Amino acid sequence: MCAAIYAARNGAKVTIIEKNDCLGKKLSMTGNGRCNLTNLDMRSECYNLSSRDRMAGWLEAYGPEDAICFFKSLGVVTLSEDGYIYPVSGQARSVVSALVNEIGRLGIEVIYKEQFKGVRTLGTDGEIEVVTGRSSYRADALIIAVGSYSGPKSTLSTGDGYYICEKLGMSIKKTYPALVGFKCKEGEVMPSQGVRCRANVSFVLGSEVLASETGELQLTADSISGIPVMQASGELTRLLSEGKPVCAVIDFFPEYDDDEFDALRKEMISLSDDRTLEEFLVGFANSNVTDMILSRMKLSKSMKMKNISQSMKECILDSYRSLKIMLGADCGYQASQVTTGGVSLGDVGQDLSYIRDKRIFVVGELLDVDGRCGGYNLQWAFTSGSIAGTAASESE
Ligand SMILES: Cc1cc2nc3c(=O)[nH]c(=O)nc-3n(C[C@H](O)[C@H](O)[C@H](O)COP(=O)(O)OP(=O)(O)OC[C@H]3O[C@@H](n4cnc5c(N)ncnc54)[C@H](O)[C@@H]3O)c2cc1C
Incomplete structure (x- = not known):
């Protein structure tokens, strides 16, 4: 949509071919329905390793301020929540409507x-033939913006672009779901009721800490997800698919340093009079987390604190500091927000055109670009869309 608008504003006659029955189906689901459009803390390090060298140049050409101005030109006013940019409306569908309205206005x-x-190229210059399930169309330029495998079924994200681009001779870097949660390894005792709470999660392989993130964690009877898990997921999906034993180590007290937690532990233990374990832990942390920890340690809530040894009391409280959960497989593409991997950036120039046929452009998530959670993926869609839209409208 962004590419089409930039091309049409630059004087091109544009047609959008859309597989779904509406435009912006996925966009309308973003940011929990609020649409996190972009982020003021925009750095190439917020994107996957293989895209970082190129990212700085692209973001310089079209960054968050450009996206904010673009949306203002469509009548969408934005606000910043600690640098995370949302529409003031709080409604992703207002963003979709504004884009659709502009598409209509531009004809x-x-x-x-x-x-x-697919594409039938008719020689190396002149028009190309764009082939669809029903028909074919002649065009001076084509922008392939068909997204990835990620998103709920209704978004029809079936990764058509990977196959089409491969047929055009582009190389496709192996794809994995990213910004996704994980199933836990069979046998892990998890909370019988869902938990949502703030925590730090470190992901560990052997003695190596792969990533460490803090935010709202979600645990279910068989999975672990939420922002800190999703942020780290890109690399983890690959390691898990290779059978590597990755463990999540959860700290339910991320705001406490070691000395502060030690002091808290001492203070808590001084309370252990004739109360039960359940009474002792009643206000210590989320009750579903406590239930899970006690059932992992096979301890009964009705135990009297005075019958529990000092070292066991310390061990119970320390479990809130470093709870270990072995990860199983990722929760799959439909539960993921983005796909890592895709069309190799070596196949596109700075204007996102295919290096072997300048009439064809590739943009958005279909390329081997994925960012952190927080507006980075939509910014990439707008950055690549605007650059390619403008360049395509200038091609002969
Ligand atoms: C639940 C969820 C929440 C998200 N929240 C955020 C967020 O808040 N902030 C953020 O930055 N990112 C978020 N993302 C990621 C972001 O939505 C995507 O990175 C972005 O939409 C990718 O844009 P795109 O244009 O490349 O692909 P898409 O948005 O997927 O658009 C591709 C379009 O092509 C159409 N299409 C596909 N195949 C064909 C075909 N063969 N022929 C014709 N049309 C086709 C599709 O129907 C679709 O309209 C979220 C993703 C999900 C799933």
Whole structure:
């Protein structure tokens, strides 16, 4: 949509071929329905390793301020929540509507429920033929913006672009779900009721800490997810698919340093009079976390504190500081927000055109670019879309 608008604003006659029955289906689900459009803390380090060298140049050409101005030009006013940019409306669907309205105003034709299937290039210059499930279209330039495998079924994110681009001779870096949660290894005792709470999660392979993130953690009877898990997930999915034993170590007291936690532990233990274990832990942490920890340690809530040894009391409280959960497989593409891997950046120039055929452009998540959670992926869609849209409208 962004590419089409930039191309049309630059004078091109544009047609969008859309497989779904509406535009922006995934966009309308973003940011829990609020749409985290971009982030003021925009750095190339917020993107996957293989894209970082190129990212700085692209973000310089079109960064968060450009995206904010673009949306203002569509009538979408934004606000910053600690640098995370949302529409003031708090509604992702208002962002979709504003884009769709602009598409209408610019006279861009939209063909719905038609699947783009491939390209027939007619020689090395002149028009190309865009082939769909129903028809074919001649064009001076084509922007492939069909997204990835990620998102709920209704988004129809079936990764068509990977196959199409491979057929065009582009190399595709192996894909994995990213910004995704994980199933826990069978046998892990998890909370019988869902838990949402602030925590730090470190991901460990042997003695190596792969990543460490703090935020709202979500635990279910068989999975671990939430922001700190999703942020670290890109690299973990690959390691897990290779059968590597990755462990999540959870600290439910991320705001306490070691001395502060030690002092808290001492203070707590001084309370252990004739109360039960359940009474002792009643206000220490989320009750579902406590239930899980006690059942992992096979301890009964009705035990009297005076019958529990000092070292066991310390061991119970320390479990809140470093609870270990072995990870199983990732929760899959449909539960993921982005796909890591995709069309190799070596196949596109600075203007996102295919190096072997300048009439074809590739943008968005289909490329081997994925960012952290927090507006980075939509910013990439807007950055790449605007650059390619402008360049495509200038191609002969
Ligand atoms: C639940 C969820 C929440 C998210 N929240 C955020 C967030 O808050 N902030 C953020 O930055 N990122 C977020 N993301 C990621 C972000 O939505 C994507 O990175 C971004 O939408 C990718 O843009 P795109 O244009 O490349 O692909 P898409 O948005 O997937 O658009 C691709 C379009 O192409 C169409 N299409 C696909 N195949 C074909 C075909 N063969 N023929 C014709 N049309 C086709 C699709 O129907 C779709 O309209 C979220 C993702 C999900 C799933």
